Amino acid sequence: MPDDTLLNQIKDPANRPNPYPLYARLRQHPVSLQDDGSPDGVWVASTHGAISSLLGDPRVSSETLPPADRPKTGNPITDFLIKPIRDRIVNNHRPFIFRDPPDHDALRSAVMHQFTSERVQGMRERSDRLVEELLDAKRDVRRFDVVDDLAYPLPVTVICELFGVPREDEPKFHEWATQLASALEPDSLTNDETRAKNSRTFDAIAGYMGDLIKEKRKHRGDDMLSGLANDTTPDGVKMGDYDLIATAVLMLVAGHETTVNLITNGLLTLLRHPDEMERLRADPGRAPRVIEELLRYEPPVQFRLRRAISPIDIAGITIPEGGDILLLLAAGNRDAAVFPDPERFDPDRKGVRHLGFGGSLHYCLGAPLARFEAESALTALARRLTSPRLVEDPPPYRAGAALRGPQHLHVAIEGMGD
């Protein structure tokens, strides 16, 4: 049997800079039961084959969030009347990343309907301009933090503008988003404190969103939230308020917490492979290849959680009904059975089937945004930075093991070109 504490080592912040050797050990068994402190442990899938198979398996549920957990207030009306109703509403109107068909499909299609090509194209051009503006602001510095100065503000501005969230309200989201993103970490299933904090944070962000939605109904803008709040899709889907709030929160949190890592991991990887940085500088047309390889090599979302609703026979073992499943996407991305010489960063790979955006019905909805934001950022960085080098390698990492990326990435430069 494999070492059943590998998952705990993955969660250990000390291993954040390089979890890949741990993933390699896990891959010796496509699916293994890992001790994570919970009574039944968690079934970790780590090979490309096992992960792909489970992503497309109808017996695998995404409804993994534990019930809402709000502290009692002492006021009997609140505690015994309002709270149960609220808990019930929240538990039944999760964001669609935590929902199964058919609800998931209806909610997702309503969002897809708003993702018009004009909107995406518009945001793409906006993203290019934003990158130049953010870098212009650092024109005279000789050292800057790629996270705070570019990788965080870029996707945040894009998602806020796409959803019509006033720019001045953005700082509130920063904190909310960081907290809610912990729902993707394995401890969110077991840690009561995290659950309670997430419930409170959700109430706060939901209150804000509810007001914003009312505003969008009164004064419709041409943003996506206005569209979702007012339109019915051709399939006849119009979201109720609670689903709409949950969906908007999901989009904003995802916009805050994922692409930042793609851009930062991207620059970090390019600085560690200066020849690839130079090739990208010489030929910005390489960007799509570079980004797909980054999504394989250093994916912003390292793993996702699922639950088996029936027993599943896979790779010689049986995941029992009710078993928690961890799909270690980043390990599947380095599976030598699919990617020859997997530890090598090589944008010229052919036929890359990376799991960086997940797969099947929960495949990342924001993938086009992530791709063009990373393309704007990395091509501009390659073009404009003169003699960039890492101040600290490895850089300090953010807490998350699932949403993994540097907390800061200080880069020293000799100049910033145009």
Added chain:
Amino acid sequence: MSDVAALTSDSHAVVVGGGLAGLRGAEAMRDAGFEGRLTIVGNEPHRPYDRPPLSKHVLTGLLPPDVTRLPSDLDGDVEWRLGVGAASLDRGARTLRLTDGTTLRYDALLIATGTRARPWIHPEEERLPGVFSIRSRDDAASLRAALVARPKRVVVIGAGFIGCEVAAVCRELDLPVCLIDPSPSPLGRVIGSAVGGLIGAVHEGWGVEMRLGAEVAHLEAKGGRFVGVRLKDGGRIEAQVAVVALGAVRNTEWLDGSGLSADSGGIDCDERGFVTDAFGQPDPRIAAAGDVARFPHPLYGGRRIALEHWGHAVAQARHAGRLLAGDASGPVYGAVPNFWSTQGDMVVKSVGLTEGADAVAIVQGDPAERRFVALYGRAGRCVAAVSVDSARWLPAYGHLIETAAPFPPAEAVTDRPSRKIDILDPGFA
């Protein structure tokens, strides 16, 4: 394998068939290291092209017929003999005679001659202006031109996959169309009328007229043009365009006299992919792939089947190309059969073989939402699945079929937590 003829850089490999399987087979020989002379013989004047769009986007006008050429890195590395077919095969002399009278000597031969549209029973009626079938790019271009002229009605004879695709295209073009088939539902012979009826209901929703349980006796002409069909029950349907979509027949006539075991159902292969003679002996210089190859499928107890599926043509051709180039190291070819059909904005996909199924169940989704997966059972085992706008789930069912999992499956799935399942008669006529 000791009896596999080793090719050298002086050898000549010939591929008969300029379609998808022929091209991919030739590429596989090169990929496996074959450096000798390589010739592809194709009876159409065109380089290999993709056929699936011909009954879909080419007819709607979204794609011109000449853009479906298949990409390949072979182009400069191969001799093309286009516009000539194979006429006969002399295995003793290892020569292939072509329809232009020339001969080609081969050291290795890949047979990928595919199929042609099954002709209408009365040849003189089939030649009438206004009567079409779809197999080649030129067929599709002619039919497209006829549809652009906005006929008052189109009749489609045969409600198999091609027939259903053409009917859906007509409705997309806002042309009245009538789909005629002797089965009680469209696709009745291929997926049974239980699921075929659900797909038929979608077509009716689009405004396709259905004449089911009906057979065409004659294509009628007036002034030398097609003007309508007469049914066996005496009824008449007026139309200006007829599309004959009665399936395909395999191109094996040229093998008469070669000693190989071939008939209208295909050319027989052994489990490795080499063609066999009438006594079952393989010819280690000749392999077959694609629609024309009838091979013992390991998933179906070694029963010989020929599959007319795009993905199969690619995978089997790669296998056969490697085999002829001397690389017999791979596993026995036996991928789970699968195919797709785009009908209007509906995508029907299938995995496994429905043949002989005695039960079917809707295991996911809801036909009312036009989104479901139907699973087929035979003698208590899963044998096939058909999805409508739910293709992402099919690999999971493919696994059940590969492992011959019990039918009906007892497991709950995300959108059917109750485990209750209705077993239906699949309705094969």
